[in-house]
Amino acid sequence: METKRRKFQGVLNILSFNRHFYVVGITTLLIIISSQLYFQWSQSLLWVIIGVFLYGLLMPLIVSAYVYDFSGYYNFDWLKPLQLKDSEEKLVLNINAGFDETSYILKKNLPKSKLQVFDFYNAEQHTEPAIVRARKVSLTYPNTLQIKTNHMPLKTDSVDYVFLLSAAHEIRSFDGKVQLLKECHRVCKPNGKVIMVEHLRDFPNFLAFSIGFTHFFSKNHWEEAFKTAGFETFNETKFTQFMSVFNYQS
Known part of the structure; x- marks a missing residue:
């Protein structure tokens, strides 16, 4: 059985297995951004919220890529x-x-x-x-x-x-x-x-x-x-x- 892993297999697995989390997160972020059409958000607060969401969505993928795809764990x-x-x-x-x-x-x-x-x-x-x-x-x-x-x-x-x-x-x-x-x-x-x-x-x-x-x-x-x-x-x-x-x- 071939044990060689595909490029970015680790992070792609994380993204695939947890796609429900990313669908909910991205949908929620889009709703918050769209709410500016109806409510007067503080621009500073809005950017803080966007930053928090992006951090929460992207950082697990970055760390997973580092641990599972680039660190040699599967070697x-x-x-x-x-x-x-x-x-x-x-x-x-x-x-x-x-x-x-x-x-x-x-x-x-x-x-x-x-x-x-x-x-x-x-x-x-x-x-x-x-x-x-x-x-x-x-x-x-x-x-x-x-x-x-x-x-x-x-x-x-x-x-x-x-x-x-x-x-x-x-x-x-x-x-x-x-x-x-x-x-x-x-x-x-x-x-x-x-x-x-x-x-x-x-x-x-x-x-x-x-x-x-x-x-x-x-x-x-x-x-x-x-x-x-x-x-x-x-x-x-x-x-x-x-x-x-x-x-x-x-």
Whole structure:
């Protein structure tokens, strides 16, 4: 399977999956501008409102282009410092939320290891238009299994590396995250690793996504979830100012 990405694929995905947001935003802005025909707006206030709308509409696209199209995220260079061993004895688990852009690339980076892919997408719980649209165009890795977040059909202490790449935040409740992470802890071998990549609910992502940064969760939130699930050691490295790579060890 070809893993080379098209130019601007990341930002085009964001624009496509969240087009409802842009339709509403642009429509609202046009209504505000058109209202000048009937109301006497302060020109200064009008330009401030236009600036705020344009910032809110364009900045997420600019940051997404930087992170997903120009930073090398999908080259997986950020994985090299983790020094993961690749061998036929290794079992790697990649867990997604219904949109899989990484399994083929992950297999390319760990070609000898066995790769199993799980999808915890739940149509009743994951109803946001963006993820519904993303699922329709997602690649499906061979033998991908649909799972519930509280159960993985794997033996205890059987997995070397678990990947959660921009997926775990789709579980909105704290308890739901802990359920998934407890299963990750159960299936991981002693000294197995969980590698999670996420945007955080922090200041850089607020500047990037404005109110949209509430779709993500804080570093403290994730630390508490992993500790509750039984993980003892972890570290965080930044991949650009907007994404964090967490390395948790059972």
